Amino acid sequence: MAKPLSTTILGAGLMGRLLALALARAGHAVQVFEAGGPDAEGAAARVAAAMLAPLAESAITEPQVVQMGQYSLQRWPQLIAQLDAPVFFQQNGTLILWHRQDAAEATRFGHQLSATRQQLPSLPAPQALDAAGIAALEPAIANRFAQGLYLPGEGQLDNRQLLAALLLQLQKHQVGLHWHSPRQPEDCQADWVIDCRGLGAQAQWPSLRAVRGEVLRLHAPDVALQRPVRLVHPRYPLYIAPKPGNLFVVGATEIESDDMSPMSVRSSLELLSAAYSVHPGFGEARILESATQCRPTLPNNLPAIRRPSPRVLQINGLYRHGFLIAPAMLDAVLELMEKEHSALATQWELAIETV
Structure with a gap:
């Protein structure tokens, strides 16, 4: 051009x-x-x-998407630097946690990460954590989990x-x-x-379908997390993404539907109970917003x-x-x-x- x-x-x-x-x-x-x-x-x-989070997402996507994620993780700071208004960006890694009853699912998740790294050796290696390692990374949830994984270098933005x-x-x-x-x-x-x-664009691209996602936006002054936390679960793998001002985005659900109606009571209860299990401070959080949206998927x-x-x-x-x-x-x-x-x-x- x-x-x-x-x-x-x-x-x-x-x-x-x-x-x-x-x-x-x-x-x-x-x-x-x-x-x-x-x-x-x-x-x-x-x-x-x-x-x-390229490596964390590799549990549910293909290696080429992981490669695109690696590339994009390096490009985001460059793109944000071109903007006049500030945009929150951090690259503190991802913390993966699980409750004892979900250890088998965590083992399966770990095997998926290992398989991805065999295909893409440039990905940083996950670091196994014991209770002391988790406490060192996230003091706010010390003594609540016996094991975890830390995925260095992964990031998030607002x-x-x-x-x-x-x-x-x-x-x-x-x-x-x-x-x-x-x-x-x-x-x-x-x-x-x-x-x-x-x-x-569905009229022009008929194979597109909708996948519904649901998230809660919480204000939790009693919770301090330094990085996104993902909770391994066989049915709804929760994520908690901390944003500035003690704001947290909590989500998990994926529903094959083009339904744009408000969040169900079941989804709300599952998200809130899972977040509370990570940190009891979420019990006193204020629900600022429950949001639903459908993502375009081929x-x-x-x-x-x-x-x-x-x-x-x-x-x-x-x-x-x-x-x-x-x-x-x-x-x-x-x-x-x-x-x-x-x-x-x-x-x-x-x-x-x-x-």
């Missing part, structure tokens, strides 16, 4: 904002059309915990701070922002049209790019890995737009389909 081009981006979730900013910074004229408003209330990215900071940069670069203005790719006239609508649970015509790209299927792999997807798409092919996509076996 040696000369400035006009680009229309459909969808102002995480991918839409990242792409719009990258193209605007490169001097291209960018218009963004979004069915919702500027707060990204309809985007899966607004509800996400935004954990950047999703809502990031979405807001990206919006400010888009406004600064005079990107055309059209809220409550849904569009179809065929309605757009531009040098490039990039469809980042997630489930909004049949193989892997991301993909489609090219229905030479100047139209569809980006979708990020599933539960939006923040984990978004910078990798961003760079692969920019490479594809510039060079007509992407070495990064080839490296990660990222599907690029011509329709």
Whole structure:
């Protein structure tokens, strides 16, 4: 893209904002059309915990997603540094815990991590912890767990701070922002049209399906955690992601459904009881929000790019890995737009389909 081009981006979730900013910074004229408003209330990215945990996620995803996560973990600080507004980012690793009755599930989880590291030796090795090791990492939960795993180098960020900071940069670069203005790719006239609508693109990408996720946002002044904690469980593997100001995002559920109704009592009880089992201070926490959202997922649970015509790209299927792999997807798409092919996509076996 040696000369400035006009680009229309459909969808102002995480991918839409990242792409719009990258193209605007490169001097291209960018218009963004979004069915919702500027707060990204309809985007899966607004509800996400935004954990950047390639090895931890390897228990449920493929090695190529783990590789994209490794790449993205290095890219996030660079992308955040370009923003004027502060965005919380930390890289304190992930703590994996389990109760004694779930030791067999923890053993299975550990075997999965070992298998991933055999395929991807560049991943940091998990560190086995005893009770003293857990207490040294997280004094607030000392003496509550006998064993654990520490995954060094993994990170997290604040999703809502990031979405807001990206919006400010888009406004600064005079990107055309059209809220409550849904569009179809065929309605757009531009040098490039990039469809980042997630489930909004089901009419053009029928194999997309929804996977419902539910999270609680808690304010817990009596709880101090330095890093995301994951609780191994055979049915609902809980995560607790600490954010600034004693705010915690707690989630676990994955439901094959496009239901966007409020969280069920069962899910709330399971999340709250599991969080309380990690730290009793959650018993006095205040529930600020219970949120549900459906994540766009393809049949193989892997991301993909489609090219229905030479100047139209569809980006979708990020599933539960939006923040984990978004910078990798961003760079692969920019490479594809510039060079007509992407070495990064080839490296990660990222599907690029011509329709």
